[in-house]
Amino acid sequence: MGVLNAASASLSSMNNALHEAPLGKKVEISTHYDPGLLFPIPRGRKPKFFGVDIWNGYELSWLDAKGKPHVAIGEFVFLADTEYLIESKSFKLYLNSFNNTRFAASLEVRAKMQKDLEDAARGQVSVTFRGVEERVCFENFPGYCLDRLDIACDTYQPQPDFLRCGKTSCEETLYTHLFRSNCPVTGQPDWASVQIFYSGPQIDHEGLLRYLVSFRDHQGFHEAECETIFLDILERCGPEKLSVYARFLRRGGLDINPFRSNFEKVPARMRLLRQ
Numbered sequence: 001m002g003v004l005n006a007a008s009a010s011l012s013s014m015n016n017a018l019h020e021a022p023l024g025k026k027v028e029i030s031t032h033y034d035p036g037l038l039f040p041i042p043r044g045r046k047p048k049f050f051g052v053d054i055w056n057g058y059e060l061s062w063l064d065a066k067g068k069p070h071v072a073i074g075e076f077v078f079l080a081d082t083e084y085l086i087e088s089k090s091f092k093l094y095l096n097s098f099n100n101t102r103f104a105a106s107l108e109v110r111a112k113m114q115k116d117l118e119d120a121a122r123g124q125v126s127v128t129f130r131g132v133e134e135r136v137c138f139e140n141f142p143g144y145c146l147d148r149l150d151i152a153c154d155t156y157q158p159q160p161d162f163l164r165c166g167k168t169s170c171e172e173t174l175y176t177h178l179f180r181s182n183c184p185v186t187g188q189p190d191w192a193s194v195q196i197f198y199s200g201p202q203i204d205h206e207g208l209l210r211y212l213v214s215f216r217d218h219q220g221f222h223e224a225e226c227e228t229i230f231l232d233i234l235e236r237c238g239p240e241k242l243s244v245y246a247r248f249l250r251r252g253g254l255d256i257n258p259f260r261s262n263f264e265k266v267p268a269r270m271r272l273l274r275q
Contacts, residue, residue: 030093033101035116037094040084043223049230051080051260052267053223055091059253060129062098062109069099070106072129074113080260082123085223092252138273141195141245143173146209153210156217158228162210163236165201171241173197174205176212177274179246184219192222192248193272194229200239222248226258234262247272 030037057074064070074095078085094116103109110127117125155162175195182189194212211232215225230244243261245268255275259267 030097031100032097033112034097035094035112035119037090037097038116038120039087039090040120040122041087042084043080043082047080047227047260049080049260049262050265051227051258053078053080053085054257054259054267054269056250056255056257056271057091057095057253058250058255059092060095060098062106063100063102065102065104067102071132072106073132073134075126075128075130076113076117077126077128078117078121079124080223080227080258082121082125084121084123085221086117086120088254088256089252092254095253136271138275139270140273141173141175141193143175143195143197144205146174146176146205146212147178149206149209151206151209153213155210155214157214158218158232159211159214160232160236162207162214163233164204164207165237166204168202169200170202171199172202174203174208176209178209179212179215181215181222181225182217182219184221187219188251190222190248190251191274192246193274194226194247195243195245196229196233197241197243198233198237198239199241201237203233203237203239222246222256223258226260230260243267247275249275 055076055078057076060074061069061071098109106129110129114125114127117127173195175193177193179192179194180189196208212229220228226244226246229246230242233239233244234242241263243259243264245257245259247257248255
């Protein structure tokens, strides 16, 4: 219950901050650069593990000195120990504010974004631009797909009691495409593929899949859901090594891909077929 209470406290802190956020509200759209649009939300706790939140922005555009539009795909990587995370709608509004603003070069745009995001998050953020015609290799998660299991499901709120382990130790990578949770403000569904790597007592596959499916009617932010999964598995199953990687589908031109681990430092840079 300690892990669940900690996660609930963190989510409560986020929800309290969201009363003033633009999420779920009608707002005026600004098309000129405005860093004040970013709305930071306190994470609520300092992690005792490594983590990053990888955002991809597919609707990134600005004007050059002659007024000609430029477009790019942006990757924004936040360390999970930043004091704040950025509310997603405010992030989209902020990116849109570049649309009709002139800049001398793309380097100036990237530098402004990195500074603004680090100031808002109060921590380290990296910003990378890619050309929209750069070749992208779509991939699947490596490992065993739990979706092949024939299981009965009747619980759609997080139930860590489904997590069970045997006495045999192993090292394996498991994943599912069946994960769904919901935005705690708008109620809109958030779809994701979730990969779990661990080394330690073997986790019961059916119980793990039932646990991951149990988030289906739960309301939570992407980052908090990933941390809850990580901490529940760590507490219930006691693996020596554990990584949880959740790759969510995009909404509003942004996708969020949280990664949490007690031993890895760099998650695979990838793009799933469904993304």
